[in-house]
Amino acid sequence: MFELLSQPIDMMREFFLAFGVTGLIIWTVIKILVVTVPLILAVAFYTLFERKIIGWMHVRQGPVYVGRIFGIGLIQPFADVVKLLIKEVIAPANANxxxxxxxxxxxxxxxFAAWAVVPFEDAVAISDANVGLLYLLAMTSMGVYGIIIAGWASNSKYAMLGAMRSAAQVISYEIAMGFAIVGVIVIAGSMNLSDIVRAQAGSSGLFDWFWLPLLPLFLIYFISGVAETNRAPFDMAEGESEIVAGFHVEYSGSTFAIFFLAEYANM
Known part of the structure; x- marks a missing residue:
């Protein structure tokens, strides 16, 4: 599909770049919107899909009433967003x-910044950086700073415990993830994500991808990725049975919605 869009995209890019710096800014904003808007919509449906799976595991339907399209409650994620946005944001006493x-x-x-180097097609990447893989690894590990600050600034013991757990988890699994990526860099001979995608091109489909010759590293990367995104069974930072809700226990309304969006965007 992206190959069919390549020529129109090139024409649009040349049109905007003809206006100099102003056109470059407009073209960059368009590329950012092309990436972020579908990402936000994807987050909405990720939550719906996750809740339906959990409902199936509990032998119940899950979201079904809000938006009875196909009987799956298709508008439920958007109703949840509206609910969070209209709630009041209350900072705890003595919080920073x-x-x-x-x-x-x-x-x-x-x-969101991590998606800047992800190549959907050669002409549809915000930045085709030569160190894209290193940049991606750096961005995915920086979100923990916001979590640590949230735990400390909330003036809550539970929030601080959740933040410390999250920091320890990132430090532990980031090293394994980095070593797993080294194998991909060696085979592809580049840290440019576009070059890595081209190196995996072939007529055999997914059997040409690096996951097969690098299966042990793929498994290490997959497990580390699950741990870094705080999904079960690595959801220690949000252990509800131990520390209520983890680092965002004191957050509500739009601030909680932003944390929620960040978690699923990382996924």
Missing amino acids: VFLYRLAPILALAPA
Whole structure:
């Protein structure tokens, strides 16, 4: 599909770049929107899919009433967003209000910035950086700073415990993830994500991908990725049975929604 769009995209790019710096800014904003808007919509349906799976595991239907399209409650994620946005944001007593409100942004920004180097097609990448893989690894590990600040600024023991757990988890699994990526760099001979994609091109489909010759490293990377995104069974940072809700226990309304968006954007 992207190959069919390649020529129109090139024409649009040349049209905007003809206007100099202003056109370059407009073209960059368009590329950012092309990546972020589908990402936000994908997060909405990820939550719906996850809740339906959990409902199936509990022998129940899950979301079904809000938006009875196909009987799956298709509008439920958007109703949840509206609910969170209209709720009041209340900072805890004795909290550092500035850092308390800044922390969700610090967690969200790296999650979105990481997508800047992901090549959907040669002409549809915000930045085709030569060190794209290193940049991606760096961005995915920076979100923990927002989590640590959230735990400290909330002036809550539970939030601080969740933040410390998250920091320890990132430090533990980031090393394994980095070593797993080295194998891909060696085979592809580049850290440019576009070059890595081209190196895996072939007539055999997914059997030409690096996961097959690098299966042990693929498994290490997969497990580390699950741990870094705080999904079960590595959801220690949000252990509800132990520390209520983890690092964002004191967050509500739009600030909690931003943390929620950052978590699923990382996934």
